[in-house]
Amino acid sequence: MASGTTWTFRKPSIIPGFGLAFGFTLTYLSLIVLIPLAALVLMTASLGWPEFWRIASDPRTLAALRLSFGASLAAAGINAVFGLIVAWVLVRYDFPGRRLLDAFVDLPFALPTAVAGIALTALYAPNGWIGSLLAPLGIKVAYTPAGIVIALIFIGLPFVVRTLQPVMEEIDREVEEAAATLGASRFLTFRRIILPTLLPPLLTGFALALARAVGEYGSVIFIAGNIPFVSEIAPLLIVVRLTEFNYPAATAVATLMLLISFALLLAINLIQAWSRRRFGNV
Amino acid sequence: MEAAFADATFPTVIEPDPPAPRQWSRGVPVDVTIEHVVKAFAETPALHDVSLKIEAGELVALLGPSGSGKTTLLRVLAGLEFPTSGRVLFGGEDALGLSVQERHIGFVFQSYALFKSMKVFDNIAFGLTARPARTRPSRAKIRDRVLELLDLVQLTGLENRYPTQLSGGQRQRVALARALAIEPRILLLDEPFGALDAKVRRDLRRWLREIHEQTGHTTVFVTHDQEEAVELADRIVVLNRGKIEQIGSPDEIYDRPASPFVASFIGESSALPVRIEDGRLFLDDRPIEIGATGKDGPRTLVFRPHDVELPGARPGGIAGRIIAERRHGASRRLDVEIGMRRHRIEIDVPANHPRSNKGDRVSVLPTRWWLFDA
Numbered sequence A: 001m002a003s004g005t006t007w008t009f010r011k012p013s014i015i016p017g018f019g020l021a022f023g024f025t026l027t028y029l030s031l032i033v034l035i036p037l038a039a040l041v042l043m044t045a046s047l048g049w050p051e052f053w054r055i056a057s058d059p060r061t062l063a064a065l066r067l068s069f070g071a072s073l074a075a076a077g078i079n080a081v082f083g084l085i086v087a088w089v090l091v092r093y094d095f096p097g098r099r100l101l102d103a104f105v106d107l108p109f110a111l112p113t114a115v116a117g118i119a120l121t122a123l124y125a126p127n128g129w130i131g132s133l134l135a136p137l138g139i140k141v142a143y144t145p146a147g148i149v150i151a152l153i154f155i156g157l158p159f160v161v162r163t164l165q166p167v168m169e170e171i172d173r174e175v176e177e178a179a180a181t182l183g184a185s186r187f188l189t190f191r192r193i194i195l196p197t198l199l200p201p202l203l204t205g206f207a208l209a210l211a212r213a214v215g216e217y218g219s220v221i222f223i224a225g226n227i228p229f230v231s232e233i234a235p236l237l238i239v240v241r242l243t244e245f246n247y248p249a250a251t252a253v254a255t256l257m258l259l260i261s262f263a264l265l266l267a268i269n270l271i272q273a274w275s276r277r278r279f280g281n282v
Numbered sequence B: 001m002e003a004a005f006a007d008a009t010f011p012t013v014i015e016p017d018p019p020a021p022r023q024w025s026r027g028v029p030v031d032v033t034i035e036h037v038v039k040a041f042a043e044t045p046a047l048h049d050v051s052l053k054i055e056a057g058e059l060v061a062l063l064g065p066s067g068s069g070k071t072t073l074l075r076v077l078a079g080l081e082f083p084t085s086g087r088v089l090f091g092g093e094d095a096l097g098l099s100v101q102e103r104h105i106g107f108v109f110q111s112y113a114l115f116k117s118m119k120v121f122d123n124i125a126f127g128l129t130a131r132p133a134r135t136r137p138s139r140a141k142i143r144d145r146v147l148e149l150l151d152l153v154q155l156t157g158l159e160n161r162y163p164t165q166l167s168g169g170q171r172q173r174v175a176l177a178r179a180l181a182i183e184p185r186i187l188l189l190d191e192p193f194g195a196l197d198a199k200v201r202r203d204l205r206r207w208l209r210e211i212h213e214q215t216g217h218t219t220v221f222v223t224h225d226q227e228e229a230v231e232l233a234d235r236i237v238v239l240n241r242g243k244i245e246q247i248g249s250p251d252e253i254y255d256r257p258a259s260p261f262v263a264s265f266i267g268e269s270s271a272l273p274v275r276i277e278d279g280r281l282f283l284d285d286r287p288i289e290i291g292a293t294g295k296d297g298p299r300t301l302v303f304r305p306h307d308v309e310l311p312g313a314r315p316g317g318i319a320g321r322i323i324a325e326r327r328h329g330a331s332r333r334l335d336v337e338i339g340m341r342r343h344r345i346e347i348d349v350p351a352n353h354p355r356s357n358k359g360d361r362v363s364v365l366p367t368r369w370w371l372f373d374a
C-alpha cells in the first residue's frame, strides 16, 4: 500500500498546521493504540504458525469466538432498531419526564459493568423478578447465550441513541412538511426522507455498540454462567488461559479477536462511506 | 423551445385517476375562500379575523412586514397549521377537514426544503413516486413529466445533481418544479425569491409570471418586497400585525391606500397629524390650503414625496426648514422639518432644482393627498 503509490492527503485545507496536526495524530495513535496492538501481534508471531493454527482451530476457541461475535452482532442489531426508536421519541416528543429519561440513557456508560452484570443476573436468574416470570414458560435467560445478549444490549444502547440524537435534531421540519404537501404519508416520509439521512449515524452507532460488545467482559461474566462451549465468551477464555499461565494461547485468541473486529469495523466503515455518498449528500 | 412548451402546457393529466373520494381532479385551478380566520399562537394572534376570496387562476401577493402573519396564512391554507377559528373553502368545499396530503397543494418553502439525499430528478419526481401504486404513473411517464418540468424551469441537464450542488436560484426553481409536478390546485410560494440577489430576483419574477400564464394555477405568493408584489400580482393583500389592511389591484393599492400604513408600505409617503376645524385643515395653528373638507376632528394627512409643489411665497403651504438634501433616482429628495413639533416629511424636487442649503425655509403644498381619521 505504501510503496509505488503517490500519497495524496485528502483536501489540503486553507487552515494551516496540517503537517503538525497530522504528525501529532499519528504519534498519539501509535502510542495509545498501535504499539500495544503491535506488541500483541508480535507475541503471537513468536508462537509460530502451526502452534497458532492449533489454538485457533481448537473447538473451545471457535465456540467462544462464535458466541462473542454472534451475541455482539445480535445485540448491536437489536440496539440499532430500538435505539432508533428511543432516540426518535426523545427528540420528537415532549412528555413529562423526558429529560429524566434522557439522562437514564447514559447510565450504562457510567455504571461499573460488574454492577450491571450482577443486577441483570439477579433480575434474570430463575428466582429473580423477571426470571421467575419467564421460568414457567420454559425460558431461561441467565447462564445462557440469551443472557449474554441482554447484557450486551444494556451496555450498547447509549452508543446508538447518542449518535442518532444530534442528527435527528438537525432534521429540518419543513422538509417533512414539504413531503406531506406532495402527498407522502408519515411512514413514506420517514422511509424515504428521514431514514436515508439517519443511515450513516445509525451505522456509526451500530459499529460502536458492536465494538463495545465484543470487548465487554465485566457485565457478561456474571450473567453468562461461563460454561465452556455454551456460554463462554472469548474475553473470558483469554482470562482463563492467563490464569493457566498459558500466555501463548491467550495472545493467540486475543489476536484472532483483533483480526475479526478489525475486519468487521472496516466493513461497516466501507458501508458507511458508501451510504454517505449515496444518501447523506449533505 | 416555444413548441416544446406548447406541448407541455399544463395542466396535463398524467393518467386518468380512478375515482377517489374527496379529491378534486388534479391540476384544475380552484378558487379559495378564507372566512374570519383566526390563528393564535400562545396569546397574541398571528392572524386576526382574516377574510379573503381568491379567484381561480388568480395570482395574489401577500405583502406585509416581517411577523405580519404571511407565512402563517399560507400554512393555514396548506393545512400545515390549523386555524383557531374560521373557515377555509376550496372551490366551495370545506378544506379544513382535509389533511395536508389531501389538499393537493403545491408549497414552496421560504428555505426551499429540498430533499438533500435525493438528486434533482428524484426531488421533482417525489410527488409522483409517493403516490400509492394504484394511481402512480409508470416510470416512463414520470420520467417524461420530470424532464418536461426541468425544461419549464430551465434546468435541463441538471437532473443528476444533488441540491447542495446547485446555486440558490437553481434550488428555488427545483422547489417550484417539485411543487408543480403534482399539478396542484393551488400554488403557495413563501418568499420565493427572498434569499436571492436583486438581478436574479427580477429575472425569476418575470419567469414566474410567464409560468403562471402557462400553467394557470391559482397562486398565492408571499413577499415583503412591494416592488415584487406590484409587478407580479393581479391583486395584492396587505397584511399588518395579522390583519388585512387592504385588498386591491396594484393600482388601487398605490393610488387609493386604505390606511397610512398601506401608503407608507407600498411606495413612499409622509404623514402629518392635522385637524379639521370649521371646515378648514390645520397643522398646529396654521391653515393648509389644499381644499380639504369634512367633519371637525383630528386627521392624518398623507402624501407621496413626488406629489407636491413648492408654492414659494404664496400662502397656505406647509412651512418648514430643509434639514437634508440628497439625490434620489431621477430627482432630488429634501428632508423637511415642519413646525414646532418637528415633524419630518420627505419631498422630491426635479434634479435641476436650484440647490438648497440646510436651514433654508420652504413651503410645501401637496397636490395629491389622502386624509385618514386619526
Ligand SMILES: Nc1ncnc2c1ncn2[C@@H]1O[C@H](COP(=O)(O)OP(=O)(O)OP(=O)(O)O)[C@@H](O)[C@H]1O
Residues within 6 Å of the ligand: B041, B042, B045, B046, B064, B065, B066, B067, B068, B069, B070, B071, B072, B073, B224
Ligand atoms: N409556531 C409558532 N409559535 C408561536 N408563534 C409563532 C409561530 N409561528 C409564527 N409565530 C408568530 O406569529 C407571527 C406571524 O408569523 P409569520 O411567520 O406568519 O410572519 P411572516 O409575515 O411570515 O414574517 P416574515 O416576513 O418574517 O417571514 C409572528 O409574530 C410569529 O412570532
Ligand SMILES: [Mg+2]
Residues within 6 Å of the ligand: B070, B071, B072, B110, B190
Ligand atoms: Mg414568513
